[in-house]
Amino acid sequence: xxxxxxxxxxxxxxxxxxxLIERASQSIQEPLKRMxxxxxxxxxxxxxxxxxxxxxxxxxxxxxxxxxxxxxxxxLRNEHNRRKRILAWCGEP
Numbered sequence: 001x002x003x004x005x006x007x008x009x010x011x012x013x014x015x016x017x018x019x020l021i022e023r024a025s026q027s028i029q030e031p032l033k034r035m036x037x038x039x040x041x042x043x044x045x046x047x048x049x050x051x052x053x054x055x056x057x058x059x060x061x062x063x064x065x066x067x068x069x070x071x072x073x074x075x076l077r078n079e080h081n082r083r084k085r086i087l088a089w090c091g092e093p
Contacts, residue, residue, distance in 0.1 A: 013050045017043065062090055
């Protein structure tokens with residue numbers, strides 16, 4: 001799968017993904033059949049991620065850090081201090 005994400009164009013990656021789904025669905029092993037079903041259900045989102053190469057990893061990281069800070073500050077009442085702590089940890093723009 002790593003080779004698909006290294007390709008410049010999405011058509012060869014889509015063709016390789018279709019071949020993988022066909023081979024996995026014809027397999028005797030049940031986990032490969034389940035994988036083929038999952039890949040076929042998520043075919044369009046996988047194709048879009050290969051084509052556009054955008055992720056929301058940075059946003060998810062900030063959200064995770066904010067939730068961590070809120071868990072650590074559980075029980076504290078001062079909203080202003082919580083906001084300052086979040087900006088200190090995540091970086092103020």
